[in-house]
Amino acid sequence: MKKIAVLTSGGDAPGMNAAVRAVVRTALHENMEVYGVVRGYNGLINDELIPMDLRTVSDTIHRGGTVLFTARSPEFRTEEGIQKAVATCHRRGIEGVVVIGGDGSFRGARDLTAHGIPCVGIPATIDNDISCCEETIGYDTAANTVINMVDKLRDTSQSHDRCSVVEVMGRHAGWLALTTGIAVGATSILVPEVEFDFQKDIVDKMKLTAATGKHHFIIVVAEGVGHVDELAKKIEEVTGVESRATVLGHVQRGGSPSSRDRNLASHMANYAVHLLEEGKSNRVVAIRNNKLLDFDITEALEMKKPFDMDMYRMANEISI
Numbered sequence: 001m002k003k004i005a006v007l008t009s010g011g012d013a014p015g016m017n018a019a020v021r022a023v024v025r026t027a028l029h030e031n032m033e034v035y036g037v038v039r040g041y042n043g044l045i046n047d048e049l050i051p052m053d054l055r056t057v058s059d060t061i062h063r064g065g066t067v068l069f070t071a072r073s074p075e076f077r078t079e080e081g082i083q084k085a086v087a088t089c090h091r092r093g094i095e096g097v098v099v100i101g102g103d104g105s106f107r108g109a110r111d112l113t114a115h116g117i118p119c120v121g122i123p124a125t126i127d128n129d130i131s132c133c134e135e136t137i138g139y140d141t142a143a144n145t146v147i148n149m150v151d152k153l154r155d156t157s158q159s160h161d162r163c164s165v166v167e168v169m170g171r172h173a174g175w176l177a178l179t180t181g182i183a184v185g186a187t188s189i190l191v192p193e194v195e196f197d198f199q200k201d202i203v204d205k206m207k208l209t210a211a212t213g214k215h216h217f218i219i220v221v222a223e224g225v226g227h228v229d230e231l232a233k234k235i236e237e238v239t240g241v242e243s244r245a246t247v248l249g250h251v252q253r254g255g256s257p258s259s260r261d262r263n264l265a266s267h268m269a270n271y272a273v274h275l276l277e278e279g280k281s282n283r284v285v286a287i288r289n290n291k292l293l294d295f296d297i298t299e300a301l302e303m304k305k306p307f308d309m310d311m312y313r314m315a316n317e318i319s320i
């Protein structure tokens with residue numbers, strides 16, 4: 001393989017730049033030519049490609065977001081859109097594509113591979129919801145952002161004897177809520193994977209905590225559970241504790257990637273380029289037990305990642 005392309009797609013995640021950088025540097029090391037595709041699959045459809053050299057990715061490893069921009073591309077989900085993307089690859093002589101993104105982007109990579117352009121996926125999403133992979137690029141940085149923000153909320157909740165109800169990202173996945181909830185010492189953690197009982201999981205726990213002398217509370221709620229304003233109001237009505245809702249929102253997607261995310265991105269990207277070089281396609285890179293490995297994208301998309309109920313129980317035991 002002599003010419004490849006790299007793109008970032010779907011929701012952005014801190015560390016995507018470190019991954020792009022390592023794809024470019026590895027490809028050049030292996031004497032390949034490499035193009036950066038602008039705005040995800042749209043860039044392939046519209047032939048927006050930048051030739052990348054060593055210096056194109058200078059000063060990007062520490063930056064959040066993605067220098068290649070990202071996009072959601074409804075057109076790529078049509079046969080006509082894919083055909084345009086394939087035509088761009090043929091015209092430019094691109095023999096393989098590294099796709100940095102989440103599940104949606106991997107579905108696109110699977111389709112592009114099926115149309116004759118070999119693809120390899122690298123999991124980057126702050127939700128950590130890629131089933132075949134223990135940890136995704138961006139998750140660690142987002143978790144650190146959340147705990148920084150919630151630590152600030154804790155200061156003011158403590159001063160006023162308040163309850164802080166904090167919504168963190170995760171529409172379908174409660175990983176970010178669970179691990180940050182543990183890290184900030186939340187009284188309760190609400191996730192989409194586990195049904196909660198308002199009385200038992202919130203009110204009773206707050207009363208028990210108050211009876212032992214603590215009068216401020218943090219409730220971490222995953223986005224998928226939602227309704228934090230209503231929840232805060234209800235908590236205040238039932239417990240008499242002044243309660244405030246905070247939605248952290250898109251701040252969680254930004255910021256300079258952590259050491260862990262920069263390392264994960266660099267390792268995965270290097271591995272991905274070597275996979276293409278070896279002639280492998282329709283693969284997604286993953287990390288398990290600190291080891292890099294790869295799975296067939298189609299199989300990876302069908303895998304399930306069970307929610308860690310042991311961790312959830314542990315969080316409950318120490319949240320008093």
Ligand code: ADP
Nearest residue numbers: 010011072073074076101102103104105107108
């Ligand atoms: P993420 O990669 O973060 O999960 P999206 O779900 O928005 O983000 O997907 C990013 C892009 O991948 C979409 O805009 C689309 O172009 C492509 N894509 C998503 N789902 C599919 C699908 N089922 N089939 C083909 N392509 C898809």
